[in-house]
Amino acid sequence: MAELRTLARPYAKAAFAAAQEHKELAEWAQVLTIAGQVTANADIRQLLANPGLEEQKKAELILEVVQDGLTDQIRNFFAVLAENRRLTLLPEIAALFNTYRADLERTVDIDVTAAFELTDEQQQKLAQALSRKLEREVSLAASMDKSLIGGVVIRAGDLVIDASVRAKLNKLADALGS
Structure with a gap:
């Protein structure tokens, strides 16, 4: 690739x-x-x-x-x-x-996967916060994945923010296993 x-x-x-x-x-x-x-x-x-x-x-x-x-x-x-x-x-x-x-246009497409359905208000607040953090105009696409248990996974190009309960449990399991 x-x-x-x-x-x-x-x-x-x-x-x-x-x-x-x-x-x-x-x-x-x-x-x-x-x-x-x-x-x-x-x-x-x-x-x-x-x-x-x-x-x-x-x-x-x-x-x-x-x-x-x-x-x-x-x-x-x-x-x-x-x-x-x-x-x-x-x-x-x-x-x-x-x-x-x-x-050039200072835009970014962001995919948000949540363990629950995000309301329009939640999506708007998240888009505003990400827009400030990334200093770009944000286009947000939300989806649901119940296997996350709780929290969200945010993908913006190469940037991945995994704030899901599943990721935290995996990290805890790794720490206990070592």
Whole structure:
């Protein structure tokens, strides 16, 4: 995974620079996200691995699925990816592009898993507190997992805050076992 990210990074940076230059961040993000989802599909990955199909044709097939928001710059970007046999990197390119965009726009997507259903008021208070702590605009998605017993697990990119009872019990068990 790390190697794929390393290969994808220059393409993601180039795409981000082009999107910024033409003030098309939203369009590029949409196209790359859809293309990344398409190329992450196992059947499409098998198609992309087919040596009998020309690289440019593979790019055209992906762009046919995307359809909306295709500018000349985006088409050229996909042509370069095809020429360099890097279409399979699209999921990583999309992820990096969206990370660069979130950094620029000072936003963060946060997933909160709680042992109980969070009310709208609780979600709003949590979002406000995290927004102050992270100094970013927060988009919060909440889900429920009763196996946590109590508390919450918060995920924001690489940051994970596990304040669940299950995690505390596991930590206690480890301490007693050693």
